[in-house]
Amino acid sequence: MDLLATLYPWMKSLHVISMVTWMAGLFYLPRLFVYHAENGTDGSELRETLKVMELKLYRLIMNPGMIATWLFGILLLATPGIVDWGRDLWIYPKLIAIGVLTWFHHWLGRRRKEFAADANTRNGRSYRIMNEVPTVGLIVIVVMVIVKPI
Numbered sequence: 001m002d003l004l005a006t007l008y009p010w011m012k013s014l015h016v017i018s019m020v021t022w023m024a025g026l027f028y029l030p031r032l033f034v035y036h037a038e039n040g041t042d043g044s045e046l047r048e049t050l051k052v053m054e055l056k057l058y059r060l061i062m063n064p065g066m067i068a069t070w071l072f073g074i075l076l077l078a079t080p081g082i083v084d085w086g087r088d089l090w091i092y093p094k095l096i097a098i099g100v101l102t103w104f105h106h107w108l109g110r111r112r113k114e115f116a117a118d119a120n121t122r123n124g125r126s127y128r129i130m131n132e133v134p135t136v137g138l139i140v141i142v143v144m145v146i147v148k149p150i
Contacts, residue, residue, distance in 0.1 A: 004079040011079070015072035022065030025057055026101065026134035029108050030127045032057070036115050038124040047118075054112050066105055073098070089150040097140040104133045 004011070036050040077083055083091050107130075114120045143149065 004075060005081070008076070008079050008082075011072050011075050015069060015076055018065050018068030018072060022062060022069050022101075022105075023134060023138060025062030025065060026104060026108070026137075027131070029054060029057055029062065029112070030131040033108075033111060033115065033120075033122075033127040034124040034131075037120060037122060037127060042118050051116050054115060058109060058112050062105060062108075066102065070102075088148070090144040090148040093150070094141050094144040097137045097144070101134060101137045104130075104137070 032050055032054050036047065036054070039046055085091070111120070111122070111127075
């Protein structure tokens with residue numbers, strides 16, 4: 001446990017870096033889906049390019065970002081003195097928001113597979129609306145961690 005306390009600033013830094021990486025993907029992939037849903041025909045060069053972009057974004061940026069965010073977040077929670085689970089009520093809305101973002105990540109993964117198989121059934125407006133999920137999640141998380149209103 002002393003090691004966790006010693007490494008705390010590094011873990012916190014790596015947690016924020018990985019969170020920013022993950023959030024970038026959570027914001028950008030739905031935007032790619034909007035373009036994919038609204039442009040090109042089956043088999044068009046644009047659609048094939050979007051499929052490659054979506055795959056690389058999801059597998060090479062978003063998945064590692066999410067895994068690292070979770071890993072460093074768990075290590076931070078395991079560090080003595082960081083969270084008093086009986087008194088620090090702000091942690092609970094933060095954890096719920098993280099759960100929602102994790103669900104959204106996997107929802108996007110399922111949509112990516114649909115696009116890859118040319119089986120998307122949603123329109124661009126649906127993806128524009130869903131693109132607000134990470135915005136709300138980010139606001140909740142930042143306010144809970146910085147302001148700690150509860």
